[in-house]
Amino acid sequence: MMKEILVILKKDLKETLHTRTFLISIALTILVVYYVLINLERTIGAMLKTNTVIEPTGYIQPIIDIAIFSVMLIVAVYYSFMINSYTLLIEKTKHSLESLLCTPLSLKQFWFGKTMSMFIPSTILGFLFTLAAFCATNVFVIYPKVGHWIYPGAVSFVAIFIAVPSIVLFLSALFYLLQLIIANVRLINIIFMFVLIITINVLILGSSNLKSSWSLVFISLGVAAILGLTNLFLFRMLTKERIVLTSKG
Amino acid sequence: MVEALLLNQVNKKIGNRKILEDVTLAVQPGDIFGYLGPNGAGKTTTIRIIMGLFREDSGTVDVLGENTSQDRLRRKIGFVLEADGLYNNLNGRENLDFYFQLYGVPETRRNKIDEMLHHVGLQNRAEDKVATYSKGMRQKLALVRAMVHDPELLILDEPTAGIDPSGQMEVRDIILNLAHNQGKTVFLSSHNLDEVQRICNRIALIDRGRIKICGELDKLREGASQQELIIETGVNEKDVLQKVVDKLEKLPYVAGCRLDTGKISINLKGKAEVSEIVAVLAQQGVPVEGVKKSEATLEEIYSKAVRDVE
Numbered sequence: 042m043m044k045e046i047l048v049i050l051k052k053d054l055k056e057t058l059h060t061r062t063f064l065i066s067i068a069l070t071i072l073v074v075y076y077v078l079i080n081l082e083r084t085i086g087a088m089l090k091t092n093t094v095i096e097p098t099g100y101i102q103p104i105i106d107i108a109i110f111s112v113m114l115i116v117a118v119y120y121s122f123m124i125n126s127y128t129l130l131i132e133k134t135k136h137s138l139e140s141l142l143c144t145p146l147s148l149k150q151f152w153f154g155k156t157m158s159m160f161i162p163s164t165i166l167g168f169l170f171t172l173a174a175f176c177a178t179n180v181f182v183i184y185p186k187v188g189h190w191i192y193p194g195a196v197s198f199v200a201i202f203i204a205v206p207s208i209v210l211f212l213s214a215l216f217y218l219l220q221l222i223i224a225n226v227r228l229i230n231i232i233f234m235f236v237l238i239i240t241i242n243v244l245i246l247g248s249s250n251l252k253s254s255w256s257l258v259f260i261s262l263g264v265a266a267i268l269g270l271t272n273l274f275l276f277r278m279l280t281k282e283r284i285v286l287t288s289k290g
Numbered sequence: 291m292v293e294a295l296l297l298n299q300v301n302k303k304i305g306n307r308k309i310l311e312d313v314t315l316a317v318q319p320g321d322i323f324g325y326l327g328p329n330g331a332g333k334t335t336t337i338r339i340i341m342g343l344f345r346e347d348s349g350t351v352d353v354l355g356e357n358t359s360q361d362r363l364r365r366k367i368g369f370v371l372e373a374d375g376l377y378n379n380l381n382g383r384e385n386l387d388f389y390f391q392l393y394g395v396p397e398t399r400r401n402k403i404d405e406m407l408h409h410v411g412l413q414n415r416a417e418d419k420v421a422t423y424s425k426g427m428r429q430k431l432a433l434v435r436a437m438v439h440d441p442e443l444l445i446l447d448e449p450t451a452g453i454d455p456s457g458q459m460e461v462r463d464i465i466l467n468l469a470h471n472q473g474k475t476v477f478l479s480s481h482n483l484d485e486v487q488r489i490c491n492r493i494a495l496i497d498r499g500r501i502k503i504c505g506e507l508d509k510l511r512e513g514a515s516q517q518e519l520i521i522e523t524g525v526n527e528k529d530v531l532q533k534v535v536d537k538l539e540k541l542p543y544v545a546g547c548r549l550d551t552g553k554i555s556i557n558l559k560g561k562a563e564v565s566e567i568v569a570v571l572a573q574q575g576v577p578v579e580g581v582k583k584s585e586a587t588l589e590e591i592y593s594k595a596v597r598d599v600e
Contacts, residue, residue, distance in 0.1 A: 136373030
């Protein structure tokens with residue numbers, strides 16, 4: 042099964058990464074990360090002014106943890122949507138999906154392969170952008186103000202390697218599943234992009250108000266579990282017939 | 291011998307609309323089977339059922355002796371659907387390579403990509419993106435893609451639709467080569483009567499979800515032929531031929547005769563005794579150079595079947 046999944050992954054990446062849409066997405070991501078940095082600088086600057094006695098690592102580290110969580114989630118989910126909507130929209134309108142369903146791939150292999158072809162690259166990109174944002178925060182914001190780097194806490198590692206990937210995996214699967222069983226692919230794209238934009242704003246603007254980054258991670262794991270169950274429930278509705286009939290373009 | 295394809299009383303509804311009604315047909319191994327019908331007759335739905343994309347509401351569908359719900363069965367089937375399903379952002383070679391890998395084709399066969407592309411005249415365009423291909427080139431590439439895993443059965447949905455005449459001829463030649471030289475069974479859906487008449491040995495005609503005609507093309511043409519015999523005599527004297535016609539018209543199965551230069555066309559109204567007719571001519575001293583039975587064209591068969599419904 043892994044072999045078929047890798048074949049689909051390789052093909053989807055080949056199709057997506059060479060496009061103008063992908064380059065535009067990279068530029069957009071850099072803008073979002075820059076927006077996060079500006080907010081971090083403002084928040085950290087304000088904290089340093091009010092706390093002149095306490096060692097800054099204690100109150101800056103939770104902010105970094107939340108920022109790492111937010112950037113990783115936003116970037117990974119964004120790329121997952123981008124890769125998905127690009128490949129699926131084309132596959133549905135050009136009917137290449139129908140040809141793919143005529144191969145010996147089972148529905149499970151097909152769905153899982155497509156989910157992986159969104160999940161793996163988007164998680165890798167999310168990780169790379171998070172790493173870049175973390176370094177940039179320390180180089181341009183923290184070091185000039187504090188005089189040393191401040192590293193993330195254990196919660197960030199749980200977020201990066203467990204919580205965020207779980208959400209991205211199940212959200213990608215759900216997004217793809219909905220696009221397969223609903224005829225209006227564009228409508229689903231718009232709804233998901235709208236939800237993503239609201240999430241970005243909530244995370245960026247609300248991050249400074251959160252006292253514990255662990256709570257964010259636990260909430261995320263809960264959300265991932267709900268998404269996983271939703272996928273299991275909706276998968277029963279997925280048939281080749283439904284996919285073909287919703288692919289009129 | 292197991293049929294390559296066997297549909298037995300297949301019914302299919304989509305929403306409230308009946309798409310197929312009691313569709314029954316059989317395709318034998320080695321056939322080039324033409325599946326004819328006007329737009330919206332149910333051809334594509336039949337193909338989707340054969341390919342396991344749609345589930346029949348009732349009836350049975352066996353492909354190469356197996357049920358269509360088996361995913362592994364599709365390793366034995368090659369296909370070109372109405373929309374070719376090629377990836378525009380990939381080049382010709384990458385499109386083929388994707389399917390080679392999906393089918394898990396051994397490396398030895400994968401090395402034959404160049405040979406296969408050469409066979410359809412696409413060797414020089416293999417590295418170009420498919421988006422730059424003409425419709426004819428796309429169809430040829432789709433046919434090569436259908437053959438990557440060396441299937442036993444080929445399902446082709448309108449393989450020449452939208453292609454210019456020379457492209458149509460090339461695609462037809464490829465199909466004939468696959469059937470005659472490589473022993474593939476071909477199920478070809480089309481509304482191009484000329485194409486079907488040229489390459490198919492068996493046909494089925496579907497209209498409004500029902501099979502109207504099914505069988506060997508030659509027998510169908512023979513059966514649908516107007517009951518007319520054409521006798522070539524080589525005699526041009528009209529009065530001599532008129533005497534023959536007077537005698538012939540007395541035969542119980544002759545409805546009427548028509549004279550043409552050196553020929554007598556006889557309309558029959560029952561089973562004719564050709565030997566008796568020849569004997570009449572011989573008695574009058576008229577030599578017989580040839581006897582031909584007129585044959586209906588596929589267009590005539592098709593028009594009649596569709597008209598009968600209306």
